Amino acid sequence: MDAILVRDVHKCFASVPALRGLSLAVSENSFFGLLGPNGAGKSTLIGILAGLVRADSGEVRVCGHEVVRDYRRARASLGLVPQELVYDPFFTVRELLRLQAGYFGLGRRARPWIDELLALLALEDKADANMHQLSGGMKRRVLIAQALVHRPPVVVLDEPTAGVDVELRQALWALTRRLHAEGHTLILTTHYLEEAEALCERIAIINRGRLVALDDKDALLARHPYRLLCLTLDREPPSLPDPLRARLVERGDCQFTFRLDRHGDPVGAILDQVRALGVEIVDLHLEEPSLEEIFVHLTRESA
Amino acid sequence: MINWVGLYTLFAKEVWRFLKVTTQTVLTPAVTALLYLLVFQTVLEDHVEVYPGIGYGAFLVPGLVVMTMIQNAFANSSSSLIQSKMNGNLVFVLVAPLSSLEFFLAFVGAAILRGLLVGVVVWAVALALVDLPPVHSPAWLLAFSVLGSAMLGILGVIAGIWADKYDQLAAFQNFLILPLSFLSGVFYSIHDLPPFWERLSLINPFFYMIDGVRHGFLGVSDVDPVLALTVTAGSTLVVSALCLALLAKGYKIRH
Numbered sequence: 114m115d116a117i118l119v120r121d122v123h124k125c126f127a128s129v130p131a132l133r134g135l136s137l138a139v140s141e142n143s144f145f146g147l148l149g150p151n152g153a154g155k156s157t158l159i160g161i162l163a164g165l166v167r168a169d170s171g172e173v174r175v176c177g178h179e180v181v182r183d184y185r186r187a188r189a190s191l192g193l194v195p196q197e198l199v200y201d202p203f204f205t206v207r208e209l210l211r212l213q214a215g216y217f218g219l220g221r222r223a224r225p226w227i228d229e230l231l232a233l234l235a236l237e238d239k240a241d242a243n244m245h246q247l248s249g250g251m252k253r254r255v256l257i258a259q260a261l262v263h264r265p266p267v268v269v270l271d272e273p274t275a276g277v278d279v280e281l282r283q284a285l286w287a288l289t290r291r292l293h294a295e296g297h298t299l300i301l302t303t304h305y306l307e308e309a310e311a312l313c314e315r316i317a318i319i320n321r322g323r324l325v326a327l328d329d330k331d332a333l334l335a336r337h338p339y340r341l342l343c344l345t346l347d348r349e350p351p352s353l354p355d356p357l358r359a360r361l362v363e364r365g366d367c368q369f370t371f372r373l374d375r376h377g378d379p380v381g382a383i384l385d386q387v388r389a390l391g392v393e394i395v396d397l398h399l400e401e402p403s404l405e406e407i408f409v410h411l412t413r414e415s416a
Numbered sequence: 417m418i419n420w421v422g423l424y425t426l427f428a429k430e431v432w433r434f435l436k437v438t439t440q441t442v443l444t445p446a447v448t449a450l451l452y453l454l455v456f457q458t459v460l461e462d463h464v465e466v467y468p469g470i471g472y473g474a475f476l477v478p479g480l481v482v483m484t485m486i487q488n489a490f491a492n493s494s495s496s497l498i499q500s501k502m503n504g505n506l507v508f509v510l511v512a513p514l515s516s517l518e519f520f521l522a523f524v525g526a527a528i529l530r531g532l533l534v535g536v537v538v539w540a541v542a543l544a545l546v547d548l549p550p551v552h553s554p555a556w557l558l559a560f561s562v563l564g565s566a567m568l569g570i571l572g573v574i575a576g577i578w579a580d581k582y583d584q585l586a587a588f589q590n591f592l593i594l595p596l597s598f599l600s601g602v603f604y605s606i607h608d609l610p611p612f613w614e615r616l617s618l619i620n621p622f623f624y625m626i627d628g629v630r631h632g633f634l635g636v637s638d639v640d641p642v643l644a645l646t647v648t649a650g651s652t653l654v655v656s657a658l659c660l661a662l663l664a665k666g667y668k669i670r671h
């Protein structure tokens with residue numbers, strides 16, 4: 114069974130389309146990245162999963178439970194860390210966590226787990242502080258604790274690392290990896306592509322409410338069949354022969370970057386052609402494409 | 417199946433919320449009612465006798481109690497909802513496995529409790545100032561107080577859901593709730609009104625609720641308490657149905 118199933122979902126706000134026939138599935142126990150530029154529809158999709166937004170049409174299931182008809186089980190299966198730092202200023206951290214556990218039907222038996230969560234997120238000494246006394250990073254951690262309070266099998270984090278410092282980001286990465294290792298399904302949105310590259314096993318890219326790519330991260334990276342060869346020469350060569358000029362993407366002071374087809378352009382042949390110009394190669398390195406280039410390529414293509 | 421723990425938690429949160437700021441939620445309304453009482457009683461005590469044998473002060477107290485009750489019941493649910501909506505923390509309730517009925521009962525239950533609590537405080541203050549006869553019928557009094565607070569708590573939920581900004585909520589309060597409560601016989605008997613205004617008062621559901629509370633306190637009223645109860649209960653059912661329909665649709669809270 115899929116942790117998340119989304120089939121042909123449409124959603125318009127007034128007349129603005131946010132999702133236009135989106136379909137995707139997230140298998141159980143995967144670490145899933147949901148990427149896309151601002152306004153792509155990521156938060157809208159997440160809102161539909163959590164019951165905050167109602168789809169105009171299509172089918173959406175969380176752990177097999179349809180999100181409107183079977184909302185109790187669907188919501189019990191999902192923990193949402195919202196994109197915005199929202200909180201109720203009337204209550205302390207511990208009170209908020211107890212209330213949240215209560216909404217999910219858990220009474221006192223959630224208390225040991227709440228203590229554990231406070232420890233896990235390094236919030237113990239802030240447990241009795243009011244939310245408005247906490248820094249942004251601490252508030253973010255409270256939001257995460259709130260999402261985990263009912264031990265949901267699926268955890269959705271909407272840009273959890275936006276605007277957090279290096280230390281907290283590392284801590285969040287470690288926490289998400291731990292949750293994943295413990296068997297949770299994780300869904301993460303982020304604008305830091307190196308983050309998605311480091312954490313996620315499978316990635317969906319959406320743009321303007323449509324899916325533009327859905328693949329395993331490695332397959333997605335391999336899909337881009339280019340790599341870049343960057344050379345520094347000892348002096349300017351007279352002029353480049355046609356095959357080299359066709360592959361040149363950037364040229365600086367004695368610096369040349371060539372884009373090579375992963376399969377059709379052996380590096381040795383290119384180097385031979387350069388040496389045949391009578392220049393020496395001072396330095397050389399290869400750049401593999403990153404998710405960022407693939408992202409830019411795919412979202413530009415679909416625009 | 418009902419999520420009882422969830423329902424209770426949300427109810428308790430709403431109660432806890434107003435108890436955390438009792439000065440604002442209980443004391444201020446009591447002081448306001450006290451001021452009304454002092455002013456009107458001093459000015460009118462010797463001039464007005466609405467029902468034979470009952471001083472104006474004694475006539476006024478039930479009206480002030482019920483007016484304070486309903487205004488606070490309304491304020492409780494409406495201000496909590498609009499604050500959570502504007503602040504964004506309503507999401508924590510919306511993502512929880514709570515039905516619209518549970519959501520409704522929790523908010524309305526807390527509004528009733530706030531209404532009753534404030535009503536009791538105002539009554540206690542009035543006892544110290546006015547020569548009040550003993551309560552005529554606690555059962556009628558309780559029935560009308562609970563129904564009245566419920567009706568206004570429900571209107572508060574509707575207003576809180578509907579309003580996007582505080583000024584819209586204020587408009588709801590100033591152009592609907594306030595006129596309906598002032599024009600319902602808090603300060604006078606509708607029989608003392610010109611015939612047109614008397615007839616107009618008879619289509620105001622707040623009139624029956626206030627009249628019923630007065631019957632509970634004093635045993636005198638403008639209409640038969642059974643009729644008053646029927647109209648009050650009927651109006652409460654109508655606003656409940658409207659409120660539940662809005663909640664089920666997710667109107668303005670689930671986009």
Ligand SMILES: Nc1ncnc2c1ncn2[C@@H]1O[C@H](COP(=O)(O)OP(=O)(O)OP(=O)(O)O)[C@@H](O)[C@H]1O
Binds near residue numbers: 153196
């Ligand atoms: N409540 C709303 N009312 C009106 N329009 C909305 C609402 N929520 C989202 N939209 C619109 O829907 C589109 C998708 O927004 P969404 O928030 O899902 O994007 P996103 O991918 O999460 O973007 P970001 O990376 O900036 O968070 C945008 O055009 C946005 O303006």
Ligand SMILES: [Mg+2]
Binds near residue numbers: 155156157196271
């Ligand atoms: Mg977003």
